[in-house]
Amino acid sequence: MKPLPLYAEPPPRATPEPARFRNPPAAYRALEAVYRDLDREIARLAPRCDARGICCDFDRADHVLFASALEVDYVKDHVPRERWARPSGNRCPLLTGDGKCGAREFRMLGCRTYFCQPGWSAHAADLYERHYARLKAIAAEHGLPWRYAPALAQFRYGATEPAAAERPG
């Protein structure tokens, strides 16, 4: 009888990992540290969120979500392409059918700081400005160009990029 293998090959992933990240992993680790600090500050302030998804539907919320390329690249490198590259009108492509964020762990600074609770805007501006400055510093430290633009346009542009596995060096 044929001996059983000591361990089996892991099953193939449904969505392959990117062949390489768009930015140095150390820049992403620094970005994650900023997000952790920010989330801790927000948790202490305990704003109310009813998770209706209105803030991710930009016509209904009447705003434009801006983000740096570093933040958007982080989403693209961690969320399956078919989720962020899909057509979605003026809504975030990551918004799920039940009004939830489909990339909560990886979402951008503007997503983390936005709450529609009355009186929150002063907190949002302060939190955003301080943590935005840290993101700029990360880009500078790692020699990355600083690009800041509407997130939706960046996802759309990304949808025409070659798939991760085909990206040149």
Ligand code: SF4
């Ligand atoms: S990434 Fe998530 S929280 Fe941010 S706009 Fe998209 S669905 Fe909303």
